[in-house]
Amino acid sequence: MNEREFRKHFDARGLTQKDTRMLFKMLTSYNSGTVCQGGEKRVQLSAFLAGCMRLKGEASSMDVYAVSCGLHFVRAAQAEFGAWAEGQFAELRARLEDTAALTRAPGRGPPGS
Numbered sequence: 001m002n003e004r005e006f007r008k009h010f011d012a013r014g015l016t017q018k019d020t021r022m023l024f025k026m027l028t029s030y031n032s033g034t035v036c037q038g039g040e041k042r043v044q045l046s047a048f049l050a051g052c053m054r055l056k057g058e059a060s061s062m063d064v065y066a067v068s069c070g071l072h073f074v075r076a077a078q079a080e081f082g083a084w085a086e087g088q089f090a091e092l093r094a095r096l097e098d099t100a101a102l103t104r105a106p107g108r109g110p111p112g113s
Contacts, residue, residue, distance in 0.1 A: 024048065027051060
């Protein structure tokens with residue numbers, strides 16, 4: 001199909017060229033159904049069509065709420081990971097300080113010092 005035929009199909013379904021380009025960018029940036037071929041990003045047809053069907057019509061309150069809930073769970077998981085990582089770094093920092101203190105202690109240096 002050429003570009004004009006695609007535009008006719010999208011126009012008939014109430015989808016603008018801007019919407020479909022944005023969808024393509026989102027799909028390729030999130031690696032959802034992305035296939036790289038010769039350095040060119042492509043999207044699997046099934047992923048693109050499913051996305052087009054979701055673009056059709058207005059967002060319902062339920063859609064907006066679902067996105068909001070999804071973001072809430074992502075933020076909570078990110079905060080939990082951040083706290084875990086901070087604890088790991090604190091433990092690593094303490095071990096490094098202990099190791100440094102041992103190497104500075106008198107009589108604890110390398111042999112022959």
